[in-house]
Amino acid sequence: MKCKVVALCLCILLLLPAFSVRSIAAENSHDPLTVKEATTVSTSPLTVDVPFALSFADATGINLNIRVNPHLVDTAKLVSPAACLSNTLYTANQTDDKVKVAIASASPISNEGVLFSLRLTLKSTPTEEDELCKLLQIKINERIISQATDRILLTGVTNGALYERDVIVNFNEGTATLNGAPYVGGTAITEDGSYRLIVTDLSGKTREINFTVDKIPDISVTVSWTNMSFVYSEGDWDPSSHTYGTGTWSPVSDGGGTVAVTNACRLTVETAFQYVEGAGNEGISGSFLSDGETVTGFVLSKNESKSVVLTLSGVPSTEMNQETLGVVTVTISEKKEG
Amino acid sequence: MKKLLTLVLVFACVMAMAVPAFAAETVTQDNGTASITVNGTYVPGASAAERVSVDVSWGAMSFTYTGGSEGTWNPTTHAFDGATNGKWTASEGNTITVTNHSNTAVEAALSFAAADGSNVTGSFTETSGTANDGVLALATAVGTEVANAPSATATFNITGGEISENGTIGTITVTIKNK
Amino acid sequence: MEKNFSNKPKWIIIAVLLLLLLVIVAVIIWAIFFRTPDIPLPPDYPPQETDGNQQPIPNDQGGKLESPTGGGAVNVTYESVVTVDLSDKTVTLSYANPSMSNQNVAIAIVIDDLTVARSALITPGNMIKSLTLEDKAAKKLSVGGYDAEIIIYCYHPETGEKAMVDTRGEVTVYVTE
Numbered sequence A: 001m002k003c004k005v006v007a008l009c010l011c012i013l014l015l016l017p018a019f020s021v022r023s024i025a026a027e028n029s030h031d032p033l034t035v036k037e038a039t040t041v042s043t044s045p046l047t048v049d050v051p052f053a054l055s056f057a058d059a060t061g062i063n064l065n066i067r068v069n070p071h072l073v074d075t076a077k078l079v080s081p082a083a084c085l086s087n088t089l090y091t092a093n094q095t096d097d098k099v100k101v102a103i104a105s106a107s108p109i110s111n112e113g114v115l116f117s118l119r120l121t122l123k124s125t126p127t128e129e130d131e132l133c134k135l136l137q138i139k140i141n142e143r144i145i146s147q148a149t150d151r152i153l154l155t156g157v158t159n160g161a162l163y164e165r166d167v168i169v170n171f172n173e174g175t176a177t178l179n180g181a182p183y184v185g186g187t188a189i190t191e192d193g194s195y196r197l198i199v200t201d202l203s204g205k206t207r208e209i210n211f212t213v214d215k216i217p218d219i220s221v222t223v224s225w226t227n228m229s230f231v232y233s234e235g236d237w238d239p240s241s242h243t244y245g246t247g248t249w250s251p252v253s254d255g256g257g258t259v260a261v262t263n264a265c266r267l268t269v270e271t272a273f274q275y276v277e278g279a280g281n282e283g284i285s286g287s288f289l290s291d292g293e294t295v296t297g298f299v300l301s302k303n304e305s306k307s308v309v310l311t312l313s314g315v316p317s318t319e320m321n322q323e324t325l326g327v328v329t330v331t332i333s334e335k336k337e338g
Numbered sequence B: 001m002k003k004l005l006t007l008v009l010v011f012a013c014v015m016a017m018a019v020p021a022f023a024a025e026t027v028t029q030d031n032g033t034a035s036i037t038v039n040g041t042y043v044p045g046a047s048a049a050e051r052v053s054v055d056v057s058w059g060a061m062s063f064t065y066t067g068g069s070e071g072t073w074n075p076t077t078h079a080f081d082g083a084t085n086g087k088w089t090a091s092e093g094n095t096i097t098v099t100n101h102s103n104t105a106v107e108a109a110l111s112f113a114a115a116d117g118s119n120v121t122g123s124f125t126e127t128s129g130t131a132n133d134g135v136l137a138l139a140t141a142v143g144t145e146v147a148n149a150p151s152a153t154a155t156f157n158i159t160g161g162e163i164s165e166n167g168t169i170g171t172i173t174v175t176i177k178n179k
Numbered sequence C: 001m002e003k004n005f006s007n008k009p010k011w012i013i014i015a016v017l018l019l020l021l022l023v024i025v026a027v028i029i030w031a032i033f034f035r036t037p038d039i040p041l042p043p044d045y046p047p048q049e050t051d052g053n054q055q056p057i058p059n060d061q062g063g064k065l066e067s068p069t070g071g072g073a074v075n076v077t078y079e080s081v082v083t084v085d086l087s088d089k090t091v092t093l094s095y096a097n098p099s100m101s102n103q104n105v106a107i108a109i110v111i112d113d114l115t116v117a118r119s120a121l122i123t124p125g126n127m128i129k130s131l132t133l134e135d136k137a138a139k140k141l142s143v144g145g146y147d148a149e150i151i152i153y154c155y156h157p158e159t160g161e162k163a164m165v166d167t168r169g170e171v172t173v174y175v176t177e
Helices: A018-028 B002-017 C002-034 C135-140
Strands: A039-043 A046-053 A056-068 A073-079 A089-095 A098-111 A114-122 A133-140 A143-147 A175-178 A181-183 A193-200 A206-213 A221-225 A229-233 A248-251 A258-263 A269-277 A285-290 A293-295 A297-300 A305-313 A320-334 B023-027 B032-042 B052-058 B063-066 B072-074 B079-081 B087-090 B095-100 B106-114 B121-126 B135-138 B151-160 B170-178 C072-078 C081-085 C090-097 C104-111 C114-118 C126-132 C144-155 C165-176
Touching (some): A056 A073, A056 A114, A089 A114, A098 A114, A248 A305, A258 A269, A258 A297, A269 A305, A297 A305, B023 B032, B052 B106, B052 B170, B052 C165, B095 B106, B095 B170, B135 B151, C072 C165, C090 C104, C090 C114, C114 C126
Parallel strands (some): B170 C165
Antiparallel strands (some): A039 A046, A056 A133, A073 A114, A133 A143, A175 A181, A221 A258, A269 A297, A269 A320, A285 A293, A285 A305, B052 C072, B063 B087, B095 B151, B121 B151, C081 C090, C090 C126, C104 C114, C144 C165
16 A cells, blocks of 8 residues: 555755755755655555655764654654765664654765655554654754754644544644634544634644534435325216216325425535336326426525425226335436536 | 323323424435335225215106995895995006116115195005115115116005095105115 | 182182193193194295206206106205305205206205205206205204205196105205304
């Protein structure tokens, strides 16, 4: 399984102060640290390699301070060192949620492209919203090249996203409020609505995420119906011909024969009603009345309800007792624009 | 206690008055459908309103009363010979026929009432195979052709009494009852 | 002597009152047991006037019923429900004398010995759906249902002579305000 997550690691060099970039550029004229797309190494346990690319020239000491998300990452270790590290001493030590990568060389080394990969063993399969790690600090030759001020890592939510399901947010440190009320990481957010999550880390720095929960599916229409049993009453007896006139079909119970349709989704829908005669009862037809008029369907806006009453006509050919006369089919479709 | 019981009963009545939906289904797909089966019941003639329609036909109902006679005076015996009683004879046409065109069985009860001041009596004899009880029993016309509608006939005869002049001797009443 | 004179008027009064009481009792007994019921007495030769409420029977079939010479034949068709509206004194019913009949008819709706309504002549091919409530019935009837009879009298269409045969049927009268 190739891990589909693209933004697994938000080791954000984008947050590097401009002067740091320029200073590196002035000294070395090389690209800053970037993180490549992770690749899956194994599925059991789920393990991914995250390549770190760092370009520099003539450095004898490089230190990277990385924070991993303890909700998702179990262990981390350095793998696939670049060729320039072959004669160097390099280590990667994980302490809780911090991974420190230290590279020391007797002679200056230079690099362009991937310097190493961080092999992360994960506790569960991450999604696109899950942040695995963040770069905290880069030192090259003991000079801090970059330092991230934002240490907060999140799982379960992306800024500006719309979710049609419950949302559970976890964060690696600090406290959080959800729309102003205290929020405990791991608590399910189930109600539809717009949310502002503000996480405050231990140093007082905050991170704000805005998202929306709207679990109403695209199409959700409830079709309900009352008793659909009918009884045939003969018409008036004509003594001059010894026959009954055309009779009528009536529901056996008050309010019977009614079909109600309620639109519970956000879309406007079209409903279509069809009555199909059953085998042996082809002479008995059905039509639908709404407010006294014959209809074949209607349009329903969000939260709108309408109903129709089935009326039958035709003379039964034989005596019957609760026999299937036919079937009413209600078809629901999204109303297309234009 | 009474108030509580009343409240409970009112609640039960209100719940009983509710007409809930028989069934429901949620459609969640575009072009999705819900199917509802429709049932029917038909018992021929069970619910039709009863309509009574009968043909009543009768003959001339003309009867002749011949008064009694003392007979002939016999001088020898000083008595009348050959005395006779009065008698009634019917002309043709002393029948009543009832034909049923109703969508229900009926009975036609026959009765005779003498005119005011008359002591004439009469009786009916059914001639169409039904029990001779003064009631013509007629089956329903449902399922029959008009020309073959259930029919019954009775003959009326004067059985007693006398008249001294021409006139109406009474009224025959045909009383129709649903069976 | 004075005593005899003072008792005489008293006795006379008592005697008169007793006599009056006897008369009242006699009248009551006669009214309950001996009074002749008020049943319709149709004339043998009714006025030759048709009922103003009669109307043609829609889709009336043609033809004539057969009857022996000198006799008659009618088709009797009626609905078993009759309604009485006390407020506007109308009786709603349905009686048809199809064109196959060879007699004119007149009908009456009767509850026991009380005539509720009666019609004038209904000629063959016509029906009647409304009659006027009789005054006596308007005073006696109250809201509810009554078992009643419809009586059909037949008359020769040319001579007007009443036929020897009457027909009666069962109806239910529903009285409303």
